[in-house]
Every structure is written in structure tokens, then in C-alpha cells.
Amino acid sequence: MHFRQFFLTAASLMCAITMSSQTQADGFKPTGPALPINTMSQDFSIWGARISPDGKHIAAIAGLPGQNPVVRVWSTDDMSKPPMQFGSRTMRFTGLNFVSNSKLIVFANQPVSAGANSDWYGRAAIANLDGSSFLDISNEQTTNTRDDDFIIGYNVFNRLPKEEDVILLEVQRVSGSEIVRLNLKTGRQDRIARTAEDEEFLWSDGDGTIKLKGQIRVANGIYTYRYLFRETADAPWQELKGLTYSLNDRFSLQPAHISNDNKSLYVITNKDTNFSVLAKYDIASDTLGPPIVQNTEFDISSASFGTANDEDALTEDPLRTFCWDGPSTECQYFDPVDKRLQALLERALPGTNIRFGSRNGGANVLVTATAPNVPTTYYLLKNERQLIKIGAALEGWDRKNLGPAEWFYYPASDGFQIPAILYLPPGYNKERDGRLPLVVMPHGGPWARDDMDFDLSYWPQMFATRGFAVLLPQYRGSRGLGKALWKGGDKQWGALMQDDKDDGARWLVKQGIVDPDRMMMYGFSYGGFAAAAAATRSGGRSAGLWQCAISGAPVIDLPRLANNWGANRLSRILQGVTVTGFDPMQNLDQVKIPWLIFHGDYDRQADTIHSRTAAARMRQVNPSATFRYVEIPKMAHGGLESTPEQRTQFLTLILDWMSNNCGNISASFKEPGLKTTVSKRASN
Template identity: 30%
Template sequence: MKLLKSMAFAFAAISITWGANAQIPVEDLGRYPAMSSLDMSPDGKFLVGLMTPPGNDGTDRGVAVWDLTKPGSAPTFTPSNDKMKFIGASAFKAGKILVRANQAWTGAMYGCIEGKSTGATKTFIQKTYMTDIKMKKFDEPFEPVKTGNGILETCAKVSDVGGIVADLPLDDTRVVVSRVSKEWEFTEYLVYDLKKDSYKLIFRENATDSLGLIDTRTGELLTKQRLDNLADGEYYFTTLIVNDAGEFEEHSQLTWTSSKRNTIDVVGKDETSGKYYVVTDQFSDKSALYMYDAKAKKFDDQPLFAHPDFSVTGISLGRKPNNFNKLLAVFYDAADEEVYYVDEDLYAIHEGLKSAFPGKTITIREYTEDFSKVLFITGSTVDTATYYLLRDRKVPELIGASRPWILPQDIGPTELVYYNARDGMKIPAFLAKPPGWKNGDGPVPTVIMPHGGPWARDYAQSSGGGDTWVHFFTSRGYAVLKPQYRGSRGWGHSLWLAGDNEWGQKMQDDKDDGAAWLVQEGIADPNKLVMMGYSYGGFAAFAATVRENSPYQCAIAGAGVANLERVGALWSNDRIQRAIQGHTVTGMDPIENTDKANIPILIFHGDRDVRVPLFHSTDFYNKVKDKVDAELVVVKDMPHSNPWWPENFNTSFNAIDDFLDNRCFSN
């Protein structure tokens, strides 16, 4: 604890106006957090997390372990090596620690996962290891079964589907793990004994059946999901539940189709009533929590929990001996994930911490059975995530902050807003203004920044200290709007389905309408509008470049999809995801409309991106470079998704800085 406290920086409060805020240096945004991924063992004996070593400039990090039986002692630190870098850590039972690491890898993938069919693919190998607090020995209990087939073993090595599926909290030695099957094609699930180092197969997926809910008391399979492709071309997804005879029965009440895509998520079983907890939007636009009687094959008449404006996403069931299987909390997605606590102790602790840290989001990360130790996180959209340990429900002990060098006064706060699209559809969005900006200060340069996916959504990220991209732009005097355009998931069933086959069309209109709304509100300068996005957001930037009458002065596309025809058939490495989403990926294809390019564009793309291959960016760049001011930056050793290395961030941020300062508004 003492070591981490000494690492925190102290800053005096500075009074600034929106026009004079300090630009956060690129290196401060791109560097590794001082600490992240902190977790506490179930027995409260140790903490584990990622940390940059003392005196390091944020270019390296390793795994730190705190012995909580010795209050005030410094953590032990294990650095990454030159090749394999730690990217995650979590505490486990029986004194075990799970760590994840990755390293750059180039080789033949023979078309497996998202690699090339011929030649070499530049990608990453990710591995999950099990170790203990001494971190001297790293085991790989999730390694695929050896087959003797080099091609299959290479595919299995790169796919990395292995990991803990269920930790069976009442069992001291057994857990449920996943790994690639011997045939590689499917995933298998096994009960693994930590002490005996032995496995027992409980389920192997096949072409139609996939894993459902596991009984965390016994490790047995309670439900599974079946995929059927019928003659009408529709895909049907049916939940099967084990009956008293040990046989799996189909439940038509828990069936959904690829066209309607209702959410039906079996998230737990109440041992007292025998009913199942199901999150579903079959009965309302927003998902709600219902109880389902498997014997009667019937839902309860009324939801157990529903929110009028936001969708339920899941529940928390007790994992300690004194509250096992008891409903503790319900989660729903508002601006951030919100928690409705049912358990009186957790509710009281949460409310007490909210009073102690006014204006901050409180996230309870882990706690011991008697609540003598509670690990929690505070934060807001302008305050870095900060970790604390509450002992005996008394004074919280500071462990440390993730990014103490980022100052709240240099960041624009983020809020949830709504505006109407041109056809009347209500669009949620997240708006961040430059720090200190207030109504009447005049319009400012503005970035419209749609999220990736597109079947995803943004969050204000209060507990995590906000969005690094928002920090980058707002500290440079920009406003940022993150539209939750039609096709976004998590804002209701109707908004989600409204995006089908509307790529570059109505989905794009929603973003343009957000820009027009900001101009009308006096926030955005109509002569300084930027479209910037990554992945699907990169597609939106490509689309903005070729759409006529663009409201934007320039576009910035990160790892964007440019060719809809090529991506639709290859959508995702997940067969179920391909079945339900691939057919929705149609609309205005940017690569077919490059002759209409009319605004400058910066394109950046990682050379180790296998999710959206580099050809999307190179092909688009080559077709528009003679028509508009265009630049392509290929970022060395950058994958599609996080974790990015600091040098990946720095290259991307510096390219954007230069483009905005010198080329975007040159006309």
C-alpha cells in the first residue's frame, strides 16, 4: 500500500476556462495505466492486478500481488518479458491467480479463425496461465489436446478459447474450464481438479448445440442452445433445459429467430422454487427480468424487475456459503451499468460509499463472506478510476489510481442526451464538451464519433474514468458526440433491428442528424465538423467521405470496413454470429462509391488486424488518394481490438493531431 500511495501525483487545483484548457500530451494518453484489473481473492487474503513498475514511463507493465494479511506491505511485482506481455490478471480460489498474456506472432493459419488461407498472417497469440501468489510457475490447464496435426494445433494455439467458465465457489478444488476439442472444430467443457490436475468432460459443442447455463453448485449442465436452419432460410435458436430424468427438453417459449432476434438469456436458477431467471425483451422493447417455470413451460405473468427506460442485462447470485444462489442484485444499462441491490448488506455498503464519495460512481469489485474486506472502485467521466479497500466497514484504504497524471480539469464531462433523427426516431447519444464550456460560449469544433460493432453500444464509463478518445479531443477544445445510431444494441429491440441492411444509409443519417442537432443547439461549429470512428465507426468515416452533401470538413477512419460485399459473407469467426448478423450487412458500399469522395480523410490501420484486414483501408485509400487529400498510416504491431501497446496509441494519436492541425480544415 505504501509503495502505491507514494506513486500517486498530487496536483493543485487550477481554474481554467474552456478556451484555455491544457492539451493532454499524447504520451500521457497512450501509456499503460499505473494500475488496472485489480481483483481480490474470495477469502480476502490477497489482491492481484496489472501495474507499471516504479519509475517506469508507462511503456512496461507486469503483475503485482498484495498480501492483505500484512497491511501496509508493498506488493510483489513480476514484469512481462520481451516477447510475452501481461494483459490481464484475476484472483482465484485456493490461492491461485489467472493471468493473460499475448505476443506478436506471424505464421500460416490455413484459413482458420480470421487468418488468411494462403501465406502468412500477422496476428497475436494469447494465452491464459494459472499460477499462485509467488508467480514462480505458470501452468496452462486450458491448452488444447495434442493432435499430432500441425495445422489444427496452430489454429488452436491462435484461437485461445481456453479459460475458466464456472469457478464452483463452494468447491475448494474443482472448476469448469473450456478448451479446444481434439478435432479443433468445437469447444469442449470439462470439470478440472486444481489439486489432482485431472479432467472430466461434461459437454462438447457440435454443429447444432452450444453451451448454456452451468449449475455453479455441482458443475453440471442445466441448459444448452440448439441452432436449426430450416427450409424457410430462417435460423431458429432454441433453449433446451434438463428435466428431472436428466434429459434435455426443448422449450418453444425460449426460442428466437435470426430475423426477429429477441433477447432470451437464461442467467440463473433459483434453487428454492426451481424456476429460472431469464432476461428477455419478448414482452417489451426493453429487456426485463422474468422467472420461468421449466416444468410448466411458462413465464410468470409479471417481470421480477423492469426499468421503464433501460434494458436489464443480468443478475448477481450469491457465491459465498452464507448467501449461495440468493439473488443479490440486478444489473441494467443506463448511461453506465447500474446496479439495483436486493441484498441489504450490499445495499448498505454501496449507499455508504456513495455518501463518502459524492459525485462518484461506486463499483463493488469483490468482498469476503463477512464483508470484513470490500474491494471497490470510484470514478466519474473526468476522474480516473481509483481503487480502495474497505476493511471492517470503516475507513477506506487507498490502493491507487489508474491514471493519476490525467487531471479532471483537462477533460470534458460526458452526459447522456437524446435527439430526433429526420424520420422521428429517438436517438440516444453521449455528449462531451470542452472542459469549462458553458452555454453562450459559442460553437466549437466537434467530432461525431460512432462506436464499433455495430451491434454494440457506448457507455459514459464513469467507473473507468471516461473514454481515452474523448479525453484526447475535449482536452484539445473539441466537443464529442457519440451517437447510439439505429443498429446499436442495448437501447431497445426496435432501435437495434432498425439498423438491418442500412449501412451507410439510415444508420449514417442518424450520425449526420446528430451533427445538425449540435449546430442547432449552438454547440458545434458547422464549419469544423469531423467524422471519426474505429471498426464500424471507421466504415462510417469512409461513408462520410463519399456521401454527397457531407456536413463534415474531414473524416478519420480507424480500421474501418470499406467493402461490404467482402465482409458480409465472412462476418465474425463465430458461426452463430455469422448466422444472425451476416445477412444484415448491406447498404451503401463505400468502395463502390469512391468516385464521389469529397472531403479529406486520414486512415489508420494496424498491420496485425485480422478482424478487419488491412486491405479495406489500402483499397479505399488507393481509390480516393487522387480525388481528395488522403493519408494512410499503417500502425506497426497493432491488432484490431485492445489491448493496444503504448506505441500503437502514440502513433495513432500523433497522426490525428497532425491531420486536425494542418489538413482537416485547410479549405
């Protein structure tokens, strides 16, 4: 589906949604049922599907009620047969990939109690497709070079398509990374390279020769990033000086491919443009050429090389695909097989965002289809004739009972155009139903963005199916929508970045879509900070705008956050120095609206100390505020690190707060089956 099919400017949205009705929609009811808490809290029915190199198997993670997720593996020869399945009592599987035709690498998380350092830690294992020979390759099986130099993650660096039983595995440690040759049968790991603290390995060829690495050098406060290249494992590293750049300048330059003849390096960069482009660097002449492909409205996000008959580009490596990050990821295909598959799938699955990975020249294709109101669904396309559904992340819910969404732009108060996504309740008609209550839901990051795929947090649809409009503003500071938008958030936390969110709500009021007396803000992580800013600005710049605010896992104390980022010198240069503006922690006495905070006590990313400190100070400086702080045991920061029980707890908290502590919203919204939890004093 092309973005132009659902791309709306502010002007066109004004035309599409007229101003004739000004009545409140207290009596409006969505045409479908509300998405239940017990449905949203369960693990996805299926996610993370992958297809084997030979196309004979598909593997995915599957959620089962009352137990940890399991791995399922189907034979593409006969999809009617029940899949093979295996699981773990102690580990929660979070992802997988094929490392050969007969082996999987499985990633998992496991909570570890360690006092102030309690967190969920990653693990990895190699398994046969039926779960036998489950070989743990985590910390206990790898020799540490220091007592505190523990493993923090894994990455398949190179599948080594010419070898069946060996891969190159990147083992990510506190002090850096090492590349090991991992024997898939025995688990033996032979280190072949290790980075220094200021290095990273970036590329290896089909034989496993590491040909590209990056290095950081610092002098007089300037951080310089340089690329080093070698043609063979015995050749000396040479700096590609034409690609050397300063990290302080804050542009991106990412390698996408080294040509098989070792003459060219393809990079995705926004060095001289607002939106990232694909360009070709000539190694011999040390020059970066003009853009090969670009999109004038969105960033080029990826490129692939090879053909449908040579997927690993071992013998031929033409540009096969390039993709850009529009409202959803879209791709341009050059291989005839891929072009034919794209056209076929767009006809078969209209109105969805389609991605696919083909095997055997297109004979076996793993297809992913999604949309804001179409839960991510996996299919197998066989021989370009038979489309077989494997499963969906959320079964039983689709366009009939989920709310539609639109991508559009609205003007901020200074005229800057802000991209946004607007969800509306299923069955809503503005002419007939009038104004809606609004939830503004800023994304986390803030160096991130939302898209028009199905939101696997369920939050937009949780609100939309309960009769709310939901605005996802891509405020200044969002990344992936151009350099100007991204850098526009520098040093504007709680200030200009926050104004963008307020302006989005006010713009929807002007369009007659939203009731100005029933608006709230909810966010998680950085979005939790934004909700904290909404609460603490309610006695000042945002006075009278919001009925309540809900902060999930927020950062609140800006100096603490900047210093934590500053513990890593590179992070401080890249992001920590941008973290300043309006500090909610210094304005807690200005909270004039009901405010809920919830936070996991195993959260070391947006550390729990932010919420604990804010709750303690609220008791001191604003004891009469309608405020509550709830800490959720053993919950970390990431979504895949939360259990169904933890999700049930915080989803219930959100809907309870909206029902009972959200001003005018609570007067017209009630979630059945919840008990009142009004708290007039800051409490734990």
C-alpha cells in the same frame, strides 16, 4: 449515482445551453492542459482488479513504462505493504481472475507472424499469487483433436467453490468448446464434456454438474435456438420448449440463474418488450411468467442470486441484485449488507458510478468508481470504515483537468430520438466562450454502445482537453438501448445510420454550441466505416458538413464484409444479412474532404484488406484527393493488443491530420511538436 442526476432530454439541454452567443471560440482555451500523447499511449496504471474468494487478496494488471504489463497482488490485511509482482518478457498480460484463494488464472496476448493470418493469439496460465509455479495451459499443453483445431480462447466456466484445487475451464476451439476439469497444481486437464458445432454449454451448479446447454437447429432457412435441461449428470437432457425461439426474430433470451431446487430458470429477455426484462420460467409447467423486474427506459442487463453471507448461492439463492444499462450501469440491491454498502459508498464517492464486490459479509469490499471525467479507480473498503485507494487507470487526472459529459437525446431528421453523450472542454462556458469545433465519434460494433463511465480509449478526453466538443451518438444499430434502436439500423449502413450522425452535428449547431465550419468525424472499426461514409458522402448527401474524416481500422467494402460474416452461417443470419446500404468502396470518387486511414497489419477482425483496397482504388479514381493511408506494423484490432509504440503512432497521426489537413479546423488548431505530413496524393 442514479441516471436521473445527469439525464437530460433535448429540451432541457436547450434550456441549459441558451442560444445567445453565436461567436466562434477561436480564442477559447481549456482550463487544464491537453492530455499528452505519451500519457495516453502508455498502458493503464492499473486495470482489471479482482478480489479473492476469501477476501484476503486483491490482484490487478499494472502498466510499467518500457516493459510489458505485470500482475500485482496485495494483501488486504495490510495494504501499506508493497504488493507481490510478476511479469513476462514475451507476453502482454490482458486480464486475470482468482480461481482459488491461492491461485490466479492469467490471460495474455502474443503476436504470431503467419503471413496473411498474422494476428495476436490468446494464452492462459495458472500462477501462484507471487508468480511462482507459472503453469502455461495454452495450445501446447492441450491435445488438439484436429491439426487445425487450435484453441482460440478460455473461460472459467465454474470456479467450483467447494473444491480448492480444481476448476471447470471452458476451452474454446475453432470447432466448438470443451469443458475440462483443470487441476490447479499439476495442470492436468480431464475433459468432461464437449459441444458439437451447433451447441454451447450455459450453466453448471456449485458441484460442477452441467445443467443447461443451448442448441441450434436449422430448417428451410429458419434458425431455431432451444434450451436443454437436466437435474443431474445422469439424467437425460429435456428440451424446455417454452423457451424455444427463432434466431431470425432477433430478440434476446439469456439465462441468468437456475434455482437450487431445480424448479425455476431466470432469464433476461426482450421477447415481448422493447427493453429487456428479468422473467421467471417454471420448468415443470413449461411456462415463462411476466417480468419480475424491468426498467421502462433501459435494458435489464444482469441479475445475481445469493446473499452477502452465501456469495455462491450454495445454500440459499434469493434474488440479490439486478442491474440495468442506463447511461452507466446501475443496480438495485436487496441484501441488507449490499444496501448498506451502496449507501455508504455513494456518500464517500459522490458523482461517480460505483460498483462493488463484497467478501466475508461485507468486511472486505473491492470498489470501482468511475465517471466520464474520473478515470476508473479501485478502492478497498475494510469493515465499512476504511476506504483505501488501490490505484487508478490514469493517475493525476480528474475533474479539475478533464472535460464533463452529459447524456441526452436529440431528434433525427425523421423524428426518431437518438441517445447521445456530449463531452465539453474543461472550463467551457457557452455564454462566454461561444461555439466550439466538433468531433463526432461513433462507437464500434455497430452492435454496441457507449456509456458514462471513463472512456479507456482516452479519445473523448484527448479531444475535449484540446478545446473540442465531442459527440458520441448512439445511432440506430446500437445495441443495449432497446430493440427499436437496435433493429432500426438493419440494412442502413452508411444510410439512415449515417444520417443519425449528421443530424447530431446539425442539432448541436442549432443549439449554438458548435461551429458549423469546424466539424470532423473520427471513428475506429465500425466507427472507421462511419468516417469512411462521411468522406465518401462529402460529394453528395453530406456535402459541406465535415472538414475532414479519420478512419481507424475501418471496414469499407460492404459486400466483402457481409460475405466474411456469411462464412459463419449463424453470423450471417444474426448480423451479416443486416450489412447493406451505402457502400463507401463504390463511391471513392466522391471524396471531397481530407481523409486519413490507419490500420494495423495484424488486424484480422476488420481485415486490413479493406483499407489496402480502398487506398489502391483512391489512387485510381480520386488521385487529387487529400488522402493518406498508414499501416501500423504488428497492430491487431483490440485495444489490449496494441503496444505503447503503436498507440503513439496512431495518436500522433490523428492530431497531425487535425493540425495540418482538416480544413478550417487546422486553421485554428495546432498540436505542438508535430511535423507536417501533408499528402496530396493517395499514398502508403
